[in-house]
Amino acid sequence: MKAAPFAYVRPTTVGDAVSELVDADGDAKVLAGGQSLVPVLAMRLARPAILVDIGAVDGLSSLRRIGDTVEIGAAVRQRRVERDDLTTSVPLLRMALPWVGHRELRSRGTVCGSLAHADPAAELPAVACCLRAELDVVGPDGARTVPALEFFIGAMTTVVGPAEVLVAARFPVADRGEGFGFAELARRHGDFALAGVATRVALDDAGAVREAVLCAFGVSDRPVRRDVTDLLTDDEAALREALEPVATALVDTAGDAHGSAGYRRRLLTVLAARELIAARRRAEEAR
Amino acid sequence: MSSAARESLDVRLTVNGNPVTLTVPARVTLADTLRDRLxxxxxxxxxxxxxxxxxxxxxxxxAARSCLLFAVQLDGAEIVTVEGLGRPDAQHPLQEAFSRHHALQCGFCTPGFLMSSYDLLADGTDIEPASLPAELSGVLCRCTGYRNIIAAVADVADAHPDGIPGPRNCGAHALADRGRAVSPGIGGVPPADGGDAAPAGDTGAHEDIRLPAGRPAATVDVASQVAAPLAEVWRVLDDVDLLARCLPGAELTERLPGDRYRGRARVAVGPIRLSFAGFAQVTERDPGAHRLHVLAHGTDAGGAQTHADIRLTAEAVGEGTTLRAQADVYLAGRIAQFGRALAGDVSRRLFEQFAEAVAAAAIAGPGSDTGASHASSRPAVAVRPMRLMGAVAAARLRALVRHVRSAVGR
Structure with missing residues (x-):
């Protein structure tokens, strides 16, 4: 379990990081927290010629409020996001973070690293999709902003090119009358989820449901989001029943030893109904 | 900072309070650095x-997993390992609680659980006992000892609602480096000029020797009666060449300014063969009180490291002299795994041999070499390997007998 030899660079600007990636011609990996990448290297499932450590890149350690969003730089660690008062304005992020691995992993792992790694069962990509976060990507041709819903294109695959770096993610802060829910089931706390959901319910000034959204993870090759505004009811049993066809459509996995596709459909239905109702209750409280 | 694939990089860390600079290949994890290098x-x-x-x-x-971090990522970082948490004589409350609750069987997971629970309780945030299984899920125990571990952590959380005390064993320590890096024990300063042919690990010859904090691995206090007058014994102690020849296995290789010396020392105990490159510094030379105070530091190529604080006193008793050697010996690296008892036995034996050699040199008188020459010609301790190993074996046997007795007596 030792990584194969690699060259290591620790650039201090985004430009230098991109130059290193360009020079490596596809045989480089970006290293931030490394909590997903290093196991892959240790098992020699990847043998990149060079690691470009963005931990010292100027500006990527910033965590700040920009307008109605919280912007998280690519070097910002998950535990910092979990602790910083600033992120209470993005409640879904705070709800999801304790589910990300273990404390020991969140000490080093970054929010953007989790997004760029794009594990289908990871929590943060689902949060980004549920909230329609915006992701900033910089490459040799300049910078671009990608909506979260267009960012994930397959299992561990994103639109980030081999010479590009995800430099920041912006999560919208919660509005008045918005409530959220988050739950997942894993065999053991910290393991990847068999299935999980992030939910968001927005009420209008009169208290009527303006929008209800669920985003499921661990059930497909990427987080999958559905608008379920028309389905939302206060009756959990009825909601479960109404969500069954949605779950059937969303679960796109053959299942594995830990849970069949049918089990995951059932799990998703139960978790989604529970967390949509919880989100609605919280939305009422936030009016 | 950049490197080719097989090149090594410098990384500065503070480990358990000690600054250390290491040169490591990029792919080496923090865990391997801590274990293999330090x-x-x-x-x-x-x-x-x-x-x-x-x-x-x-x-x-x-808390972080040191197998998921490359050392080169951590330039400037502060690391605390389980060694920094407490000492046998000053355990951290978590260690006491683990002991009290029998929160370990084989002990393999214990360092992980201690560091993870330290991190959990350090901030003094309210911990619900019911949340402990999830909070401690980052460490696995395969002896099924979770109940006792959780009880121990819950106990400490209860006793310290505002946060637990900090690590109790961080400070100046001897950190062995098995590579060509700097030893913090002698000031932690790299050689001033590249032309210095200093042996590995002995890089700070012009610096003062700084002894590690904490308790020494062995304390020696040996008094020997020497059938020679005080003046003759002091003549031997006061003459560094002569003195070095009396030190078993030792060899003086270079004189440095300020009563400092470079040398080598070989130690052989059973299958163990250590060859120390060392540095010694006379910090007090008092002809009136016939007292000599020496600090010494040695590094073996295998990463073993030793510091010694040696006080030699000669006192006239009748026609002869009492030579007293007191020493605090500090060990780091694999050598520390000798265990305290064996390290003490070996150190004591070294000073007994030293006293015999001083006596021989003093009796032989000025201009004679023969008395002391035998001591340095062979490695320390191996001079009479049977006798030493016999003594150690006997001590172990005694301990074993005591142990058996107490077990039977119950």
Whole structure:
């Protein structure tokens, strides 16, 4: 379990990081927290010629409020996001973070690293999709902003090119009358989820449901989001029943030893109904 | 900072309060650096890919898995390992609680659990006992000892609602480096000029020797009656060449300004063969009181490291002299795994041999070499290997007998 030899660079600007990636011609990996990448290297499932450590890149350690969003730089660690008062304005992020691995992993792992790694069962990509976060990507041709819903294109695959770096993610802060829910089931706390959901319910000034959204993870090759505004009811049993066809459509996995596709459909239905109702209750409280 | 694939890079760390600079290949993890380079084998390695949590240490105050970090990523970081948490004579409350609750069976996961629970309780945030299984899920125990571990952590959380005390064993220590890096024990300063042919690890010859904090691995206090007048004994002690020849296995190789010396010393105990490159500094030379105070530091190529604080006193008793040698011996690296008893036995034996050699040199008188020459010609201790190993074996046997007795007596 030792990584194969690699060259290591620790650039201090985004430009230098991109130059290193360009020079490596596809045989480089970006290293931030490394909590997903290093196991892959240790098992020699990847043998990149060079690691470009963005931990010292100027500006990527910033965590700040920009307008109605919280912007998280690519070097910002998950535990910092979990602790910083600033992120209470993005409640879904705070709800999801304790589910990300273990404390020991969140000490080093970054929010953007989790997004760029794009594990289908990871929590943060689902949060980004549920909230329609915006992701900033910089490459040799300049910078671009990608909506979260267009960012994930397959299992561990994103639109980030081999010479590009995800430099920041912006999560919208919660509005008045918005409530959220988050739950997942894993065999053991910290393991990847068999299935999980992030939910968001927005009420209008009169208290009527303006929008209800669920985003499921661990059930497909990427987080999958559905608008379920028309389905939302206060009756959990009825909601479960109404969500069954949605779950059937969303679960796109053959299942594995830990849970069949049918089990995951059932799990998703139960978790989604529970967390949509919880989100609605919280939305009422936030009016 | 950049490197080719097989090139090594410098990384500066503070480990358990000690600044250390190491040169490591990029692919070497923090866990391997701590264990293989610094001899801090308290950090265990289980899966080596971030699943089991055995290798949990504190990095800049937060628990992290040291198998998922490359040392080169951590330039400037502060690391605390389980060795920094407490000492046998000053255990951290968590260690006391683990002991009280029998929260370990084989002990392999214990360093991971200690560091993870330290991190959990350090901030003094309210911990619900019911949340402990999830909070401690980052470390695996395969002896099924979770109940007792959780009880121990809950106990400490209860006793310290505002946060637990900090690590109790961080400070100046001897950190062995098995590579060509700097030893912090002698000031932690790299050689001033590249032309210095200093032996590995002995880089700070012009610096003062700084003794490690904490308790020495062995304390020696040996008094020998020498059938020679005080003046003759002091003549031997006061003459560094002569003195060095009386030190078993030692050889003086270079004189440095300021009563400092470079030398080599070989030690052989059973299958163990150590060859120390060392540095010694006379900090007090008092002809009136016939007292000599010497600090010494040695590094073996295998990463063993020793510091010694030696006080030699000669006192006239009738026609002869009492030569008293008191020494605090500090060990780091694999040598420390000797265990305290064996290290003490070996150190004591060295000073007995030294006293015999001083007596011989003093009796032989000025201009004679013969008295002392035998001591340095062979490695220390191996001079009479049977006798020493016999003594050690006897001591162990005695301990064993005591142990058996107490077990039977119950």
């Amino acid at each position: 001899g801090l084998t308290g950090t265990h390695l289980g899966c080596e890919h971030g699943v089991c949590g055995m290798c949990t240490v504190l990095v800049d105050g937060d």
